[in-house]
Amino acid sequence: MTETADEGETADEGTHRGRRALVTGAGQRMGRAIALELARGGAEVVVNDLDRERAGAVADEIAKAGGRATVSVFDVTDWASVEEAARTGGPVDIIVNNAGNAGRTSGPAATDFTPFIETTPGDWDAFLGVNLYGVMHTVRAFLPGMVDRSWGRVVTIISDAARVGEQRMAAYSAAKAGAAGFSRAIAREAGRHGVTANCVSLGTIAYDDSEMPGDVQARLLARYAVKRFGRAEEVAALVAFLTGPEGGWITGQTYPVNGGYSSAL
Numbered sequence: 001m002t003e004t005a006d007e008g009e010t011a012d013e014g015t016h017r018g019r020r021a022l023v024t025g026a027g028q029r030m031g032r033a034i035a036l037e038l039a040r041g042g043a044e045v046v047v048n049d050l051d052r053e054r055a056g057a058v059a060d061e062i063a064k065a066g067g068r069a070t071v072s073v074f075d076v077t078d079w080a081s082v083e084e085a086a087r088t089g090g091p092v093d094i095i096v097n098n099a100g101n102a103g104r105t106s107g108p109a110a111t112d113f114t115p116f117i118e119t120t121p122g123d124w125d126a127f128l129g130v131n132l133y134g135v136m137h138t139v140r141a142f143l144p145g146m147v148d149r150s151w152g153r154v155v156t157i158i159s160d161a162a163r164v165g166e167q168r169m170a171a172y173s174a175a176k177a178g179a180a181g182f183s184r185a186i187a188r189e190a191g192r193h194g195v196t197a198n199c200v201s202l203g204t205i206a207y208d209d210s211e212m213p214g215d216v217q218a219r220l221l222a223r224y225a226v227k228r229f230g231r232a233e234e235v236a237a238l239v240a241f242l243t244g245p246e247g248g249w250i251t252g253q254t255y256p257v258n259g260g261y262s263s264a265l
């Protein structure tokens with residue numbers, strides 16, 4: 001089901017003018033920042049989240065700033081819901097696969113994760129469902145519309161856990177790495193139709209409500225070249241570039257935004 005929040009004038013200037021962008025998991029934090037940035041560039045943003053209230057609040061925020069937003073509540077792990085959203089909500093030009101989980105509900109602290117050999121296959125579903133199948137469902141449902149119109153941009157938010165491998169986060173690492181491999185394959189399939197597909201790989205991001213004990217923070221930061229955590233706006237700026245007009249010849253890549261936690265060659 002979709003609802004529209006449209007209080008202000010549509011931005012008539014900007015890199016994303018005339019584009020319609022779906023951002024999954026856009027009800028808070030990273031997804032919210034990306035949705036606001038694309039709206040600022042003139043895109044009409046389809047704000048997806050599981051949580052209607054959160055998605056509505058972000059759509060209202062966009063509308064108050066003079067942008068255009070539509071709320072689309074669906075669970076990316078549920079193919080039928082994603083397919084219905086694509087069928088009833090209309091086509092999009094841009095997909096940002098942001099919905100994801102690392103097994104935590106608040107804050108970037110990751111101290112209580114379970115070693116892989118203590119997990120069972122049933123424990124892995126929650127990670128593979130959102131971070132891999134969620135991406136595949138969304139692309140499968142919305143890519144045909146892009147192919148029909150010979151233009152599209154797909155950006156998938158992954159994690160350096162996928163690139164480096166992170167202990168006690170094996171299922172999450174596997175799911176995010178799977179999403180990156182999937183994205184590269186889609187880049188090859190869809191490039192001839194004017195559609196690009198890339199990943200943005202994050203290190204630890206700090207949000208206004210992030211809470212992390214000082215010793216955990218110091219331990220994590222020891223691995224970063226730039227001695228602070230990332231800001232959502234820094235990621236959103238790259239997503240805006242990749243999904244904008246100048247991103248047309250960049251495809252099949254993974255770009256880290258990670259304060260030097262790891263390097264891409």
Ligand SMILES: NC(=O)c1ccc[n+]([C@@H]2O[C@H](COP(=O)([O-])OP(=O)(O)OC[C@H]3O[C@@H](n4cnc5c(N)ncnc54)[C@H](O)[C@@H]3O)[C@@H](O)[C@H]2O)c1
Pocket residue numbers: 024025026027028029030031048049050051054074075076077097098099100101102104105108130134157158159160202203204205206
């Ligand atoms: N926060 C970090 O430090 C960090 C680091 C590396 C990668 N990432 C990745 O960045 C992305 C955003 O992270 P975040 O910190 O903003 O996450 P978050 O948990 O704060 O927000 C995720 C949003 O997605 C929604 N969501 C969750 N499952 C969903 C589903 N099945 N369908 C639709 N919506 C769903 C949630 O309701 C929530 O609003 C994720 O893909 C995450 O894996 C985050």
